[in-house]
Amino acid sequence: MTTKSADNAARLAxxxxxxxxxxxxxxxxxxxxxxxxxxxxxxALGRLLVAALALAVTMVMRRQGWPALAAWPGIIVSxxxxxxxxxxxxxxxxxxxxxxxxxxLVNIGPILIALLSSWLLKDRLPPRGxxxxxxxxxxxxxxxxSMSQLGQASILxxxxxxxxxxxxxxxxxxxxxxxRHASALQVTTFGCAIGAIGCLPFAGQLVTEVWKAPLSxxxxxxxxxxxxxxxxxxxxxxxxxRTTATKMGAxxxxxxxxxxxxxxxxxxxxxxxxxxxxxxVCLVGVAVTRSTWQLAWGRREPAEGPAEPTRSAxxxx
Numbered sequence: 001m002t003t004k005s006a007d008n009a010a011r012l013a014x015x016x017x018x019x020x021x022x023x024x025x026x027x028x029x030x031x032x033x034x035x036x037x038x039x040x041x042x043x044a045l046g047r048l049l050v051a052a053l054a055l056a057v058t059m060v061m062r063r064q065g066w067p068a069l070a071a072w073p074g075i076i077v078s079x080x081x082x083x084x085x086x087x088x089x090x091x092x093x094x095x096x097x098x099x100x101x102x103x104x105l106v107n108i109g110p111i112l113i114a115l116l117s118s119w120l121l122k123d124r125l126p127p128r129g130x131x132x133x134x135x136x137x138x139x140x141x142x143x144x145x146s147m148s149q150l151g152q153a154s155i156l157x158x159x160x161x162x163x164x165x166x167x168x169x170x171x172x173x174x175x176x177x178x179x180r181h182a183s184a185l186q187v188t189t190f191g192c193a194i195g196a197i198g199c200l201p202f203a204g205q206l207v208t209e210v211w212k213a214p215l216s217x218x219x220x221x222x223x224x225x226x227x228x229x230x231x232x233x234x235x236x237x238x239x240x241x242r243t244t245a246t247k248m249g250a251x252x253x254x255x256x257x258x259x260x261x262x263x264x265x266x267x268x269x270x271x272x273x274x275x276x277x278x279x280x281v282c283l284v285g286v287a288v289t290r291s292t293w294q295l296a297w298g299r300r301e302p303a304e305g306p307a308e309p310t311r312s313a314x315x316x317x
Contacts (some may be wrong), residue, residue, distance in 0.1 A: 013242045016238045019235045020239065021252065022258060029266060030223055031094065037214065042209050043091050045202045047221055048225070049225065055185070055192055067183075071178040073178070075178050076194055078171040078191045081167040082191065083192050084199060085163065086167040089163045090164040093159075093161040096156055097158060105161035105162055107137055107256065113169045113249035120173055129288075133246075133250055136286055137253070138285070139253065139257075139278045173245055175187060184234050191233075236248070253282045257282050
């Protein structure tokens with residue numbers, strides 16, 4: 001790869017990561033509104049069905065077929081854990097705990113990703129990298145504390161948010177090997193479809209609640225399905241295929257800070273000054289973590305085993 005091509009690839013991957021972080025931050029704001037009219041399971045299913053349809057249409061237009069057989073174990077595991085368990089557990093947990101507590105608990109995920117990646121993917125975590133993760137988690141905890149409301153948490157809600165963090169970490173680590181054998185679009189499309197199949201028991205609730213919900217809440221589901229799910233998970237997979245799972249996990253620590261700003265802009269929720277301090281700490285931690293790896297954004301990691309198939313430009317999100 002020439003220097004110019006490498007630079008272009010690096011910019012594309014960085015842009016993909018930025019899109020993911022921004023859209024995921026927006027999803028927390030929209031979920032707060034949709035959650036007033038939809039239960040946890042039906043909200044997850046509606047979001048996944050919209051995303052699966054949008055992704056399937058995109059795959060047909062881009063003439064991408066089924067993923068290679070070697071990609072399926074990672075797709076299935078990530079589909080069940082991340083698109084299925086995570087969506088339902090997070091939606092349910094946020095109904096029982098305040099947003100600040102939920103954000104603190106879910107942000108255990110990147111630390112779990114680092115530990116699982118080190119164990120399963122042999123992604124060695126330098127001491128400075130772990131320090132960066134600890135700094136970012138501390139910043140997320142400050143943001144969460146500043147947003148929390150005493151007396152709003154329940155034991156079940158805390159356990160559900162912890163389950164969401166664990167399933168998120170497991171899904172990311174499972175997805176990484178799948179991206180050696182399939183494109184970002186393929187991995188996201190079929191993972192999303194598997195998650196939707198797992199959520200089908202909530203179909204009856206979804207139909208009932210769609211009928212009763214106002215138009216604005218139904219538009220929330222369309223937005224969640226197309227942008228924070230179909231688009232953001234594809235751009236995530238695209239960037240993940242070009243860096244480590246630990247580095248991508250650390251990048252998501254920017255999400256709480258952006259969520260606070262978006263809630264301020266669109267919901268009129270004025271954040272306390274402590275949220276800005278926590279957000280700044282998150283950014284410092286992400287910078288420290290990312291500085292410990294010399295792998296360029298635009299360069300793929302060498303895959304263990306069979307060489308990764310050559311992909312065309314159509315594989316980009």
